[in-house]
Ligand SMILES: Nc1ncnc2c1ncn2[C@@H]1O[C@H](COP(=O)(O)OP(=O)(O)OP(=O)(O)O)[C@@H](O)[C@H]1O
């Protein structure tokens with residue numbers, strides 16, 4: 001088992017509702033491709049699943065094997081087997097990559113990992129993602145190139161071996177060889193039973209990792225689910241067909257100038 | 273390197289010996305008389321200080337000489353340290369202050385000589401009800417003089433922490449180069465932090481820069497670390513360590529290095 005269920009999820013950022021009732025299920029061993037135009041809420045969904053405090057869940061449920069994920073702290077979610085490879089991984093100066101890697105591996109074990117075992121795992125994982133081993137002595141992501149950051153995310157994926165991996169545009173900024181490298185790692189982990197929720201704009205990645213399902217998010221809702229053919233269609237035609245064939249409006253809902261809230265804001269400041 | 277404890281012979285020593293690690297432990301002596309040391313021409317001198325020196329200490333750094341000074345703030349040090357640098361002289365001063373106590377530290381470095389250069393690096397943790405003030409002054413009084421100031425601080429609990437960095441460039445000190453970086457993280461709600469970089473420049477042909485930031489712990493950093501399984505406490509700890517531990521590289525004495533690193537490991 002390792003089933004992730006998202007039920008009627010509503011999420012707001014700074015009082016603006018971004019997700020408006022998302023329903024999705026990922027079963028053990030599945031690989032779900034999540035597509036959608038820019039700014040329609042894909043990263044928001046992944047961040048909310050992982051528990052990013054910027055994103056407030058106002059309604060709905062997230063269940064992992066029936067357990068309430070929303071009541072878990074961020075680190076608990078990680079320990080329960082969730083992993084998020086971020087679209088924009090943080091650069092954390094002063095924190096040495098390998099100290100961080102060891103601390104995070106230890107967080108997932110009962111007894112601290114032996115130094116020798118740690119180095120062996122890091123060495124092997126670095127090889128798999130084709131990242132020079134000495135990157136582990138640098139500060140975490142600081143000054144890493146775009147592609148190096150993404151490889152470092154996958155390095156962590158290998159080392160932490162979660163049951164469900166959420167990958168947010170893991171292929172952006174990667175050169176062609178790197179996409180192949182990363183995809184083969186993903187494919188390999190998928191074969192071994194890891195479940196995936198993968199956000200990408202490019203069929204190239206999906207061709208290499210063989211998603212079992214696909215879904216399209218528009219304006220904070222899943223509007224269409226399908227299989228691999230849906231990805232190919234979007235790749236060829238874009239999202240226009242949604243409107244033509246399904247009557248789904250893909251224009252982003254722009255919030256109009258809201259004089260009421262401006263007024264309220266002014267009052268708030270006045271009473272401070 | 274040979275370590276030479278000169279704590280008990282302070283009255284007779286006024287030239288610091290080369291190629292040894294000179295060491296003064298002010299916790300062991302009462303120093304109410306001002307001290308003055310010479311770093312003779314063409315020499316390279318190390319000195320480690322710890323403990324409380326209640327009087328002023330002056331270093332005269334002669335032509336072509338270098339002084340590497342490490343200060344471990346492990347008691348209530350409220351000293352004034354002064355430096356006068358001749359041509360081509362260099363000082364590199366590093367301080368590590370993890371101790372909970374009040375602090376009022378003043379450093380003044382007169383870059384009198386051509387090409388003279390002064391560096392100051394500090395890592396400071398202010399906690400409990402500490403009130404810590406660091407006041408560091410570099411005076412560029414000749415051409416090609418360089419000053420570099422790097423302050424990293426964390427303020428926790430109800431403490432306060434303030435850095436005043438003063439870089440003065442006198443008219444005629446062409447090609448002078450003054451840099452300051454100060455970063456203070458306000459760790460808890462109840463702290464008071466202040467970074468005050470002051471550049472007073474009376475000459476056009478210079479390079480001067482300062483970056484000062486006072487801020488909270490970056491929430492995105494915490495989220496990133498926690499999403500990898502670290503608890504909030506661990507995440508904060510590793511961030512603080514990342515802030516403070518690079519100072520260890522500036523310390524020469526292995527015992528002090530060890531002490532700082534174990535203090536960081538256990539105490540935050
Ligand atoms: N921290 C934030 N502060 C303010 N607005 C935000 C924040 N995060 C997301 N948003 C807004 O929420 C909306 C959805 O953003 P999100 O990042 O989820 O889109 P996305 O589907 O991942 O887009 P892309 O394909 O460009 O990565 C956007 O309008 C974005 O500007």
Ligand SMILES: [Mg+2]
Pocket residue numbers: 042043044087168169
């Ligand atoms: Mg996104």
